[in-house]
Amino acid sequence: MTQPSSADSEYRAAARQLCRRRLLTGTAATVSLALGVNLPRPAHAAAKLDPARIDKDPFTLGVASGDPLPDSVVLWTRLAPDPYTPDSGLDRQPVTVNWELAGDERFTRGVRRGSVTAHPEFHHAVHVVPENLQPRTRYYYRFRVGRWTSPVGRTRTAPATGDSSGSLRFAAVSCQAYHDGYFTALGHLAREEDVDAVLHLGDYLYEYAVDAHGGDRADPSLNLPDAFNKETTTLEDYRLRYALYHSDPDLQAAHAAHPWIVTWDDHEVENNYADETPDGSPPEAFLARRAAAYRAYYENLPLRPPQQPSGSSLQLYRRLHFGRLAQLDILDGRQHRDDQSAGDGWQVPTDETGRPDRTMLGSAQERWLADGWKSSNAVWNLVPQQTVLSRRRDRTTGPYPLSMDAWDGYPAARRRLLDAARTAGVKNLAVLTGDVHVHYAMDIKEDFDDTGSRTAGVELVTTSVASGGDGVAKPGDWQTFLDANPHMKFYDGRRGYVLVTLDRRRLRADYRTVDLVTRPGAPVATAASFVSRAGDPGLEPL
Incomplete structure (x- = not known):
């Protein structure tokens, strides 16, 4: 099941949203926040990168899953052909990522598949949430970009709402x-x-x-x-x-x-x-630092969309x-x-x-x-x-x-x-x-x-x-x-x-x-x- 197309516009809006807390009471503080978070240009301003041009493995950071429910789970990866460079080797361009979910490690029993855009605003991280899954069930997942395939991840859903059996x-x-x-x-x-x-x-x-x-x-x-x-x-x-x-x-x-x-x-x-209240940072710069840290936390962990940061x-x-x-x-x-x-x-x-x-x-x-x-x-x-x-x-x-x-x-x-x-x-x-x-x-x-x-x-x-x-x-x-x-x-x-x-x-x-x-x-x-x-x-x- 492909992620809804409205997600792209929602992600871009979230990426541009600035802090709504009291740091914004002064112009200088607003500038400090914007510089501290270093918000990139909207994704729609950049053409998508042709996956065939990616000549290094983009899955250097592995895969992850998280927050299991009885009928869904979050699947995560972040594209990074050059992980120790600021743009991860992707020239700040969006990239289409294909994903698969299966009932076996060899992917002969496919369950869901789709595609999602890895946006530079989120450092080319993706959070996919396949739904209508079976409770208390093991699944396997992977991602593809061009000729590259990620490592296979293993996940499982939570038991059904009324299930009190087993352990x-x-x-x-x-x-x-x-x-x-x-x-x-x-x-x-x-x-x-x-x-x-x-x-x-x-x-x-x-x-x-x-x-x-x-x-x-x-x-x-x-x-x-x-x-x-x-x-x-x-x-x-x-x-x-x-x-x-x-x-x-x-x-x-x-x-x-x-x-x-x-x-x-x-x-x-x-x-x-x-x-x-910071422990060591200057107070006037701390919320900008916190905004940056919270943003990176969401980008790099298998969290659901409600956990997207707001400033x-x-x-x-x-x-x-x-x-x-x-x-x-x-x-x-x-x-x-x-x-x-x-x-x-x-x-x-x-x-x-x-x-x-x-x-x-x-x-x-x-x-x-x-x-x-x-x-x-x-x-x-x-x-x-x-x-x-x-x-x-x-x-x-x-x-x-x-x-x-x-x-x-x-x-x-x-x-x-x-x-x-x-x-x-x-x-x-x-x-x-x-x-x-x-x-x-x-x-x-x-x-x-x-x-x-x-x-x-x-x-x-x-x-x-x-x-x-x-x-x-x-x-x-x-x-x-x-x-x-x-x-x-x-x-x-x-x-x-x-x-x-x-x-x-x-x-x-x-x-x-x-x-x-x-x-x-x-x-x-x-x-x-x-x-x-x-x-x-x-x-x-x-």
Whole structure:
């Protein structure tokens, strides 16, 4: 089924839309935004490029799929014959891309096919959404341009609305700093069987400079251009950085093997930013930078059309249903939050920290989440999100510094979230978290000061893919953290991911680890496994 022709005009309109927020109150700021985003000319002003003229493989960045529904899924690729150049070797001309969806890897059982235009406004990325598919079904897809054919991707749709049979498996990943090491964990994830979706919980890329040999990868064969050896601030910078990340073979393999459901944290823009408040950028330029980063994020990930950015805003929080087994409420804990109190790091809370109106999600997202829980009929309510929800103390005696960037820095917002879950009657809450570069398994307590208080749900925190470099099973603060946080059942400092398998009776979390990432090829192992039983929240070791 060919994508509707109206999509071309909609894409062009979206590409030209400028920020509607307060940055536009002054002429100088408007110019700053326009220059920061570097909007190209409308696509209709340029003739289409003859695909026969493309003499290099345009599929250097692989393929991906995402946001599965029972009857559709997003298919993604971006054309880049020369991925490390600003125009990717396509002279800023639109290109026609053909796509195919089939029921088998050899494409003998065709299901859908069509064509779509890869516009230079979107850096020659395409987001195809084939519809009227069968639920809980595996499909294969590929793209063609001229004589070139992309790698084959594998995806699957979600179960039908009322389906509560069988089981589901998700993989939680986070924090993949290219300059800190290889994406070995993603290579192993690509080979995991029966994964319904990968949940990426933020820090898909990092804004920091990457030297010619890939930082701690120390690969003399890379010889990266100087354009990577600086912090990302412009649209061109962010686009090039995504090209670098997508060139990684393990990341490509994981995208091609499973559909992805993504949300961001801070490094997709700038470390520890909060809504319109930057951590290090000049405030007058920050929204232009954020607009550029959000635009590149959409261009380079398998997101649906409602997630197209509007200037410096992007509607990222959204809800996906996997039959009656799981409802996924994917949160955005970065774009709508209040600024951190008492600094961004670990600090003793202040009166400002405890202010009752402070928010992590913003009032609109809080209402959306509460309303979604009230109407949920799923066995499991999963919440993929960015920063640690449960309280963490780093010492056994007070005064207790807490992480001001995590939910500990927003205690009133955490209280409202837990109250909303209780009011809605959510019995099986599982929060999936990234950010901290370590594995945690934690019970979410109604009152963290009372170990005997009700357990409201469980929090499964995945470690990083590469961020932080090589880790160890027991970091120096390992025993202190376990002693200071009795609701913490597990702590491991190695790299990896978490496999989450659930059915009507229980949820199982397998913490997968690799011992090193500064050299490729480390094996993967399961460091620990836990279960939480439906109707009886709390983690038990296996």
